[in-house]
Amino acid sequence: MxxxxxxxxxxxxxxxxxxxxxxxxxxxxxxxxxxxxxxxxxxxxxxxxxxxxxxxxxxxxxxxxxxxxxxxxxxxxxxNQRYYFEIPPKDVGFLIGKNGAKINEIKLSSNVDVHFDRSNKPEIEEQEVERETAVAVKGNYQQVLTGLRLICDRLNSKGEKTLYDDPRTRQFAESLLESF
Structure with a gap:
């Protein structure tokens, strides 16, 4: 042959x-x-x-x-899908959460990698303008979509009160009892 x-x-x-x-x-x-x-x-x-x-x-x-x-x-x-977007620097801390709790929850729930690039600083240091922070979400197509949805939900919830904000409320006590 x-x-x-x-x-x-x-x-x-x-x-x-x-x-x-x-x-x-x-x-x-x-x-x-x-x-x-x-x-x-x-x-x-x-x-x-x-x-x-x-x-x-x-x-x-x-x-x-x-x-x-x-x-x-x-x-x-x-x-190996990658999705890049930018968010204001003031929202980065909110998205990450205390000790990385919120971003780790998003990573575990959607099985994605999330990386922040804060290196894009202005060339002229005299400017007080803060540039957007680049965010990269990596995973397969479905994982990236899920991760982006969770990130969007987190950013949209900024400023909204949740029942976990004040542990003295009745709703907090009821949700705590339901978890037992």
């Missing part, structure tokens, strides 16, 4: 920072694609330092292996 070669430009579909996830721990993803489809798969860089996946094998095996490569890329991209 004749072997053919397909060069797939992975750089066009996947950021180079995720190439390690594509390869897998100790090359497990490449090994699985090779064994399942009976092909040889390797990654090399072209003259422009772009990553290329080269698949070598019989024609129909190449088609199947290429399908597996695209499926793996889709899984990696879905699991």
């Amino acid at each position: 004749n072997s053919e070669i397909v060069n797939f430009p992975i750089y066009a579909h996947l950021d180079s920072s995720f190439l390690g996830q594509f390869i897998g721990h100790e090359g497990i993803n490449i090994y699985r694609i090779e064994k399942t489809n009976r092909v040889a798969l390797d990654i090399w860089k072209d003259d422009n330092e772009n990553s290329i996946v080269r698949i070598t094998g019989p024609y129909w095996n190449l088609k199947s292996a290429l399908s597996d490569v695209m499926t793996l890329i889709s899984e990696i991209r879905n699991n």
